[in-house]
Structure formats: structure tokens, C-alpha cells
Amino acid sequence: NYVDFFYASKLENLVLEKNKVEDDFEVGDALLLDKFVWHRSVPFLEGKLQSRMAYTMRFVDSQARYSKTFLDGLYSLIKAKGDDTLTSFGYKLTDLKDGDLISKSKFVEC
Numbered sequence: 455n456y457v458d459f460f461y462a463s464k465l466e467n468l469v470l471e472k473n474k475v476e477d478d479f480e481v482g483d484a485l486l487l488d489k490f491v492w493h494r495s496v497p498f499l500e501g502k503l504q505s506r507m508a509y510t511m512r513f514v515d516s517q518a519r520y521s522k523t524f525l526d527g528l529y530s531l532i533k534a535k536g537d538d539t540l541t542s543f544g545y546k547l548t549d550l551k552d553g554d555l556i557s558k559s560k561f562v563e564c
Contacts, residue, residue: 516557516564520550 470492479485487493525544547559557564 514556516555518556519552520544520547520554520556520559521552523552 477485547556547561549561550556550559556562
């Protein structure tokens, strides 16, 4: 089951697919990655799936700045692909203007 990276060209997709790595995780394992790592989920296999709990934390650099233009573009790409945005957190940072430090928002805990 091949799933395209919708941000990548056909050539990039071929390179990514050829070099992909799939890990088996066990309870207590953690995966750390940065914004330069291409990642995706793999399709679910048929049959009953084992239930699991997962916890996701996102760390943001203290100098990261808000960009509504970037946020709008990202959500447009996701919706154009027919996917649902899993979060609208970026739109809840209503006290920020373009270029403001995200860490200065009253809605962000540092």
C-alpha cells in the first residue's frame, strides 16, 4: 500500500519511498524528530487492531514567530487533499499579529 507525500514531487516520493524506515514501538518508547523529517502514517492493515494510548508533545523554539499566512496556507493544503485538520490551535492565538513571538501569547504555556 503506497501513500503519496502530497507535498513532494514524484521524484521526491520515489526517493522517500525507497529510503523509508518503519519502526516497531513498544510501551514507553519515544520518537523525537524535528521539522526537517518527512513523516507519515502507514495504512492500517485489515483485521482487529490492538488498542493503544499515545501522547504527543510538540516543542517550539522560544524564538518561533506567528504567521497567519503560513497557517492559512498549511490548512488550505491539508483541506485540498481532502484531509481534516487535526487541530485549529494556531487560529486560537488571537492575541498575536504576524511576526509576534508565539511564546508571548497568553494562550501558550512556557
